[in-house]
Structure formats: C-alpha cells, structure tokens
Amino acid sequence: LGVITLSLSEQASCKMPVEVERKFVCDSDIQGKLKKIGAVCIGQCQFKDQYFDLEDFTLTLRDFWLRKREGHWELKCPASSLTEPEQRAEAMCTNYREVMDLAHIKAEIMGIIENCPGAVEDILDSSQMNQLNSDSKEEMWLKELKLQCFAEYTTTRCSYVLDDGEEGRVRVDLDQADFGYCVGEIEVLVSEGGNMQSAMQRIEMTAEKLGLAGEKIQGKMHVFLQRYRPDHYAQLVCAHVL
Template structure:
C-alpha cells in the first residue's frame, strides 16, 4: 500500500517558470470532479479519514502518522496519508471507523455481498452523504531527484470555487523511510523559493471554511485541520 507524503504551497504567478528552471517536466493538464462523503456527525473526517469519489473511482485517505508524534518542521508542513483504492478494503476501513449501530454494520456487510447498484447502496446503509463536491483543473509536473528512487511530482490546482494551491508529492510504500521523502520535498521547496514559516491551506480546508463552517469548526477543534 502506498503512502502519499505531500506539502502544499501558495501558487505565485511565476511558479511555472520556476518549475521549468529547476528541471521539472510538464506531464499534462486535466480536469476532474471530487465528491467527499461522511456521516451527519462527521465520524470519518473527525478521525482524519477522507472518503472520496473521483471520476467514478473510490479512494480512502487514512492517517499514516499520528499528529501527536510530529517531530520537526518538515512533519508540520507535510501531510502523510495511506491511500486505499480497493473498494472492498475501503468499505472494511470505513466500517472500522464508523460509530454506527451493529445493525447498520451488519446491513452494510450483507449488501456488500450483493451486486452493487449505481446508487451505491453501501453508502446508504452506512448513512454516508456527500458533504463536498468541486471540480479542479490540474497542471502536473515531475522532477527527478538526484540519488533518490522514483520521481517527485508537483501539481498546480485551480478549484472551481476560486482557490489555487500547489502540491509537492512523493509516493512511498508503507514502511519506507518517510523522513527521506520529507527531505526531498523540503529540498524542492527550497529550490522553488518557498517559505517554510507556515502550513498552507488545502482545497478542502478552504471549501469547508467557506461552505461548511460548522464542519470546518469541528475539524479545527479536533486539530484535524
């Protein structure tokens, strides 16, 4: 299973030129729509689990490291999530987190054994509803890191609600050296002239702050955002 180590940054007007100057290669531009799901009581997101449907494909982001164990500046500027893309495993992970009644869990287990219908019956069984939906125009770059295995990726995202943010990302296998991935991200940030004094808000942070203030407030109080 992969772990996404990521740092967000504010997009300046000359960021694409800076990326080219450090040897980043543009691999394309594309548009996608995300739908995020949770219970009415925010059971998933208050545990830092993010269930997403992107262009028909499901993904669950699970916390890879406890916030109580943040050790250094790189830890505080980066996010670390396990990425689950197998639907059966996603359902199993979600059911562990959900605080639904035993009856609801049993109902979901039975329904998951049947052929899934377009209305995603399992979501109804677990009383999960869409709390956020937005479309992103993304321009992606890759960058080789000297002496490091695998490419580093940089995404420039423009959300349809008027927010632009950049992301520096390294994918590693679960159990691999996370500190090494953070160091690669830090070096790239330095090459791009990015400051490291504060964490930049992601698209979800801004979306919730604008359109779901109650949800946003609860996540702030729980130190998730």
C-alpha cells in the first residue's frame, strides 16, 4: 500500500493523548452543583461535528471514529487493553486514543481498510498535494478512500474545570445538541500508556461530588444513530461497539 509508514522509533515517540470520560444527565441544577464544588466556568462555544466512514461502516464497526470539527480532523481509536481493575471502572467510563495529525490519521485509516485502491498513493504524494488548495486536498482523500459523512450535528457547549489537587484538572462539559439531546461529560486526558485507573478514579470522585447516579449514559452519537441511522446503530450494537 502507498501509505505513510512510521518507523518503530517514530511510533514510540508519538504518544497520543487518551481521552477518558464519563457521561451524565444534565439536570436543571447542574451548573449550581459545579460552582458549589469549586468548578470554574471557562466559557461557552458552538461547533459543528461531521463523522465519516465507508459505506459498510468499516471504521465504526471497529470502534474507530473519524471526525471533522470546525475544520480540524480527529480520529478516535480504541485505547490499549485495560487491566482488570480498569475494566471494572470502564463500566462507567469510555477511553479513546486521539489522533489529531492528518498524516497520522490517514496512516491509521489505511491500516484498517482492506484492499485500498491504487489511487490512494496519489493522495499521500506530497508533490501533488502541494499543488492543491486545502479544500481540494480534503475532497480528494475522502473520495479516494470512499469516506462519506454519516452524521452531522451542531453542539452548544459550556465548559468547566475543577482542580483536583496534585493530579491536575478535571474538565466538565455541558453539551446541548441541535437534535434535542443534552448530556454532560467529565473528562481527564492522560498520555498513552499512562495511569488509566487513576484517571477513572478522579472522574468517579468528581461524579460523587456532583451526586451523580451510578449508571452509564448514552452519548450524543449514540442517540443520533438511534434516531436517524437505525440500521447503522443496529450493526454497532451487534458488534458490541455500542
């Protein structure tokens, strides 16, 4: 395959952040609860997300999520295998390795897709890519990899941070999607290979301070697919991705 390959030393040095998060239901008093435990609001924003996959859902059925958010690309990949204590904690949390460099994103996707067309080599040829504007480059690699948008929605987000001592900060996002779903997220970022159990414990401590119920909550994508892409959703459930 004509793909960008990383040497073992390059791969070892590319430590991608792992996003560990727990979702929760936003009740009417959640902002008051956040302020009461010392969380500080860091602002509000609005953004549009677009998610891409092949027609047969090659990526998402393997729990890889390719997203474009306000012009920036990100690939959420399954994190490395967890220890038994981490697996127990994961019953409430999710964790994904985040790839945000476009060249690395393309390399990851090319490694997943089988029988890639030969034209893919042209996409990763820098001499040809440099002759195209950014919109043309994007259109080309999406087309050649046969990637198409399967979900698109806009989110209004209000964000808080909470200092939890020597460990650093925990982030809490309150999201309102334009299709009528509201959900909160408690998030901690750790480096790949970092202490996942500690991150999950910090999230659970924050959840306890907020008085959250001990149940796993559906995310925006989960609900979007349920409502608008039921066939795709059914396949993901069968594959134990959702």
